[in-house]
Amino acid sequence: AQSVSQHNHHVILSEAASLELGCNYSYGGTVNLFWYVQYPGQHLQLLLKYFSGDPLVKGIKGFEAEFIKSKFSFNLRKPSVQWSDTAEYFCAVKSDDYKLSFGAGTTVTVRA
Amino acid sequence: DAGVIQSPRHEVTEMGQEVTLRCKPISGHDYLFWYRQTMMRGLELLIYFNNNVPIDDSGMPEDRFSAKMPNASFSTLKIQPSEPRDSAVYFCASSGQGGSYEQYFGPGTRLTVT
Numbered sequence: 001a002q003s004v005s006q007h008n009h010h011v012i013l014s015e016a017a018s019l020e021l022g023c024n025y026s027y028g029g030t031v032n033l034f035w036y037v038q039y040p041g042q043h044l045q046l047l048l049k050y051f052s053g054d055p056l057v058k059g060i061k062g063f064e065a066e067f068i069k070s071k072f073s074f075n076l077r078k079p080s081v082q083w084s085d086t087a088e089y090f091c092a093v094k095s096d097d098y099k100l101s102f103g104a105g106t107t108v109t110v111r112a
Numbered sequence: 113d114a115g116v117i118q119s120p121r122h123e124v125t126e127m128g129q130e131v132t133l134r135c136k137p138i139s140g141h142d143y144l145f146w147y148r149q150t151m152m153r154g155l156e157l158l159i160y161f162n163n164n165v166p167i168d169d170s171g172m173p174e175d176r177f178s179a180k181m182p183n184a185s186f187s188t189l190k191i192q193p194s195e196p197r198d199s200a201v202y203f204c205a206s207s208g209q210g211g212s213y214e215q216y217f218g219p220g221t222r223l224t225v226t
Contacts, residue, residue, distance in 0.1 A: 032213050043203060043217040044155075090155065094213050098143050099168065102155045 002027035002095045006103035014111050015083055021076040021106050023091035032094040033074040035065055039087045086110045116218035118204050124224045130192040133221045136185055137206030145215060146179055146189050147203040194225045
């Protein structure tokens, strides 16, 4: 079974700082990759997804992620964060079935 | 589209009572997923359906939990009897089969069992 590992449990940074969240998965076949965001008290919302093609994927709100197949990684980035980016971020992978395997999540706190 | 609809949004009940959570998926989606989210265990998949049929219920914690999907637009997750350790946020999500596998999540039901 596949698994998803998110390296950081909690990240604290200041506004305008750059953000990078690590995500690694363990599955050797074809995967579809996702990043979801959960703002405080809200449900999960899709930030971006990778299915095929250009490994650099751009999502909403200025986020992007890069799929590096050789490293089994799908790291999330944002060049300049805002206070409103304070949230929990989840990496997820879909393999052969229709289930998504989620990472444990990374809490991002942006200080004004 | 109204998105995935869940009810109730909050439920407080006493230990031993039956709890029923409800979900209406996005119209046209043929996959429906039930998740539980807690601080300790994160986001766990409980069960998922395809075309109203349960496909994988390996995440259902025990026999006290049951889920049904009588039609394409409605699903329930029932806990009977409820216990304090069932306190969590329960999310329903749906997805379509058109090659786009992302799941759309509902607002969740926050369950507190006292």
